Amino acid sequence: xxxxxxxxxxxxxxxxxxxxxxxxxxxxxxxxxVGVVVGYGLDRLLHTxxxxxxxxxxxxxxxxxxxxxxxxx
Numbered sequence: 001x002x003x004x005x006x007x008x009x010x011x012x013x014x015x016x017x018x019x020x021x022x023x024x025x026x027x028x029x030x031x032x033x034v035g036v037v038v039g040y041g042l043d044r045l046l047h048t049x050x051x052x053x054x055x056x057x058x059x060x061x062x063x064x065x066x067x068x069x070x071x072x073x
Contacts, residue, residue, distance in 0.1 A: 023071065028064045035060015 039056020043049045 020072070024068050027067050027071065028061070031060045031064025031067060032057060033060070035063070 035056040035058070036053055037056075038060075039053035042052040042056070046052065
């Protein structure tokens, strides 16, 4: 059987839909968790609870969105 033009096979550049969705989900979750953990650590250090944790949440989410954007571009 001939291979379709858009199909790059197992080692090609295109990923399956499930793999791409998993990558997006893990990237978003990781960015948010890292932002909150760094914010929580700074909150404990600076005694500013919960302000830096909240900022870390939004910064982590923004960085994760940017990473997903550049990954899927």
